[in-house]
Amino acid sequence: MAEIAIRDALNQAIDEEMARDKTVMIMGEEVAEYEGAYKVTRGLWKKYESPRVLDTPITENGFTGVGIGAALVGLRPIVEWMTFNFSIQALDQVISNAAKMRHMSGGQLKVPIVFRGPNGPAEYLSSQHSQAIQSFYAHIPGLKVVAPSTAYDSKGLLKTAIRDDNPVVFMEAEMMYSWTGEVPEEEYTVPFGKAAIRREGDDVTLISFSRPMRLLEEAADELATQGINAEVIDLRSLRPLDEDTIYASVRKTNRVVVLDDAWPVASFGSYVAWLISRNCFDELDAQVELVHAEDVPMPYNHNLELAVQVSTEKVVKAAKRVLYME
Amino acid sequence: MASKSKNDTKSGSDSAVSMNLKSYKKDFLFSALEKMLLIRRFEEKSAQMYGLRKIGGFCHLYNGQEAVAIAAAMAADMSRDYMLTAYRDHGHALACGMDPNVVMAELYGKITGCSRGKGGSMHMFDVEKHMLGGNGIVGAQIPIATGVAFAEMYKKKVLGQKDAGVALCFFGDGAVHQGAFHESLNLAGVWKLPAVYMVENNRFGMGSAVHRVSAVEDFEIKAVGYNIDGMQLDGMSFIDCYEGIGKAIERARKDSVPTLIDIKTYRYKGHSMSDPAKYRTKDELDKFKAQDPIELLKSAMKDAGMITDEDYQNLDKQIKQTVQEAVDFAENSDEPAIETIYEDVYV
Numbered sequence: 001m002a003e004i005a006i007r008d009a010l011n012q013a014i015d016e017e018m019a020r021d022k023t024v025m026i027m028g029e030e031v032a033e034y035e036g037a038y039k040v041t042r043g044l045w046k047k048y049e050s051p052r053v054l055d056t057p058i059t060e061n062g063f064t065g066v067g068i069g070a071a072l073v074g075l076r077p078i079v080e081w082m083t084f085n086f087s088i089q090a091l092d093q094v095i096s097n098a099a100k101m102r103h104m105s106g107g108q109l110k111v112p113i114v115f116r117g118p119n120g121p122a123e124y125l126s127s128q129h130s131q132a133i134q135s136f137y138a139h140i141p142g143l144k145v146v147a148p149s150t151a152y153d154s155k156g157l158l159k160t161a162i163r164d165d166n167p168v169v170f171m172e173a174e175m176m177y178s179w180t181g182e183v184p185e186e187e188y189t190v191p192f193g194k195a196a197i198r199r200e201g202d203d204v205t206l207i208s209f210s211r212p213m214r215l216l217e218e219a220a221d222e223l224a225t226q227g228i229n230a231e232v233i234d235l236r237s238l239r240p241l242d243e244d245t246i247y248a249s250v251r252k253t254n255r256v257v258v259l260d261d262a263w264p265v266a267s268f269g270s271y272v273a274w275l276i277s278r279n280c281f282d283e284l285d286a287q288v289e290l291v292h293a294e295d296v297p298m299p300y301n302h303n304l305e306l307a308v309q310v311s312t313e314k315v316v317k318a319a320k321r322v323l324y325m326e
Numbered sequence: 327m328a329s330k331s332k333n334d335t336k337s338g339s340d341s342a343v344s345m346n347l348k349s350y351k352k353d354f355l356f357s358a359l360e361k362m363l364l365i366r367r368f369e370e371k372s373a374q375m376y377g378l379r380k381i382g383g384f385c386h387l388y389n390g391q392e393a394v395a396i397a398a399a400m401a402a403d404m405s406r407d408y409m410l411t412a413y414r415d416h417g418h419a420l421a422c423g424m425d426p427n428v429v430m431a432e433l434y435g436k437i438t439g440c441s442r443g444k445g446g447s448m449h450m451f452d453v454e455k456h457m458l459g460g461n462g463i464v465g466a467q468i469p470i471a472t473g474v475a476f477a478e479m480y481k482k483k484v485l486g487q488k489d490a491g492v493a494l495c496f497f498g499d500g501a502v503h504q505g506a507f508h509e510s511l512n513l514a515g516v517w518k519l520p521a522v523y524m525v526e527n528n529r530f531g532m533g534s535a536v537h538r539v540s541a542v543e544d545f546e547i548k549a550v551g552y553n554i555d556g557m558q559l560d561g562m563s564f565i566d567c568y569e570g571i572g573k574a575i576e577r578a579r580k581d582s583v584p585t586l587i588d589i590k591t592y593r594y595k596g597h598s599m600s601d602p603a604k605y606r607t608k609d610e611l612d613k614f615k616a617q618d619p620i621e622l623l624k625s626a627m628k629d630a631g632m633i634t635d636e637d638y639q640n641l642d643k644q645i646k647q648t649v650q651e652a653v654d655f656a657e658n659s660d661e662p663a664i665e666t667i668y669e670d671v672y673v
């Protein structure tokens with residue numbers, strides 16, 4: 001198997017689906033001639049040309065709506081948001097239209113569209129440009145929401161997203177694009193609604209998704225040096241959510257830490273923590289811990305921004321709390 | 327000041343010869359030159375310090391566009407007018423009279439920075455100097471500036487304030503297509519707001535040349551749709567900018583009417599420090615550098631006998647000193663304490 005970067009795994013998924021189905025197209029700011037702000041669309045404009053690979057003006061609300069309209073009548077657009085920070089301008093189209101069209105039409109319409117781009121904190125960018133807003137989308141019925149953490153899943157989930165007949169919000173992370181991982185030569189897809197157990201263990205369950213998965217791996221390594229065997233779960237898909245895998249693990253370990261790099265209030269992580277408390281109450285030996293970003297906007301100064309964000313150390317501490325070691 | 331023209335004729339290389347200093351006083355022009363040069367040297371130093379990783383993140387430089395912010399600030403009365411711009415904001419911050427020390431310290435993320443290390447390059451604020459930011463979301467400052475203009479109109483009409491302040495709103499050619507721009511201009515037209523909307527048309531939004539993403543290349547024509555005045559200016563000419571923006575400010579102040587100005591300028595550097603700017607030719611860049619706003623004013627002043635090469639060199643030396651002091655100040659300032667993350671969230 002070839003070891004490739006996440007940005008290239010995403011590129012392959014888009015390329016293969018565009019080759020397979022002529023109704024698939026991609027639009028967004030700088031996706032064509034500039035080959036993407038983060039180079040995810042490298043080479044695609046040269047291969048497929050405009051209008052299949054389409055540069056847009058800086059008009060998120062407008063072009064997101066255009067994608068939705070095109071999806072209603074037969075295209076399968078991929079809308080790239082340069083970052084999720086700018087998707088806030090398009091929230092109205094996503095929430096009011098993409099998520100509602102099927103419902104409002106009594107099941108007549110479908111909206112096969114993918115909204116994708118980097119979500120989550122970056123570095124030295126201050127508060128408008130560095131935030132984890134997965135909860136905004138995960139909150140909305142009518143949307144599917146996925147967030148891979150490996151090259152393999154990035155490709156497999158994106159292919160599934162493009163083929164799905166529902167609007168899919170696909171969250172990547174700027175800091176993850178250069179991470180590498182094995183991707184097979186042959187065709188494959190990864191289904192939605194199936195979590196991955198990254199590491200098996202009996203002492204404590206650690207749950208997260210997207211870029212913070214790396215912190216869980218590091219925390220599990222650190223805990224292992226202290227004789228603690230953590231089970232590490234990558235949710236991969238937020239909507240639909242694989243509750244069974246979560247509960248099975250918690251019933252085995254009886255202790256759980258949920259990591260979500262968003263703010264704590266009404267976050268996806270807090271929802272998962274509530275689900276566990278609700279459904280595994282009798283099996284829990286400690287209260288569920290949620291590791292989250294500090295409840296403040298992201299500062300520019302590097303020391304401050306690191307202090308605001310989730311970290312391996314914070315996960316280890318939380319794990320020790322549920323193990324009554326702190 | 328130019329009339330509305332169909333073509334992009336506003337910055338031909340003949341501007342140098344044709345720049346007419348008219349009756350401008352030497353001190354005034356010298357001050358303009360000094361301010362523009364301060365921005366240029368400050369930006370050069372910012373680039374250098376970015377290279378040394380003293381500054382991080384997105385850092386958008388203003389080199390080439392200096393005449394716009396300086397002309398606007400000098401035409402305005404910054405004790406009552408306000409400036410709002412996007413993330414390419416170091417020049418506007420300095421134009422408003424912000425201390426280079428606190429601007430550089432903000433780039434360094436130090437506690438002595440204007441935003442206490444919270445904002446960085448894209449978010450220069452100074453309430454006392456009437457600099458209301460530094461906005462990172464393309465087009466987002468346009469409704470905010472419109473709100474400032476609304477409040478100034480309100481203060482005059484309802485609170486009996488004598489003169490209205492004017493909102494000076496700057497944004498790039500890329501921002502013109504945002505709904506926020508169109509919604510704002512309509513409101514300004516309907517409510518007759520004292521605002522001056524300035525497109526700093528530096529020909530590119532990131533890697534997109536204007537013609538690739540815009541149905542028209544001259545933006546002043548959009549004023550018609552909102553029943554407000556439109557104007558086109560040569561952003562490489564300090565005098566053209568000063569006179570044109572000055573007229574718009576005067577109208578806004580006296581008659582409470584907005585103006586949309588398309589200012590043809592050019593950005594010398596990449597979009598931000600990480601952009602190699604492969605989407606344009608060196609020839610194109612050189613063509614614009616040949617009408618550099620600072621060089622143009624300097625040579626016109628020289629021709630008029632207002633300045634010698636030696637004067638200019640002395641000025642430059644002094645400015646480089648000021649910029650070095652800003653770096654020293656930033657270097658010697660403290661990092662913000664970790665507890666400050668909880669500050670500045672609520673009043």
Ligand SMILES: Cc1ncc(C[n+]2csc(CCOP(=O)(O)OP(=O)(O)O)c2C)c(N)n1
Pocket residue numbers: 029058060082086089414462463464465497498499500501502528530531532593597
């Ligand atoms: C709403 C939004 N979308 C996208 C971006 C990313 N972005 C930052 S600057 C920029 C280009 C803006 O160009 P222009 O308005 O012409 O201003 P200039 O950079 O040339 O000064 C883009 C696309 C953003 N900051 N905000």
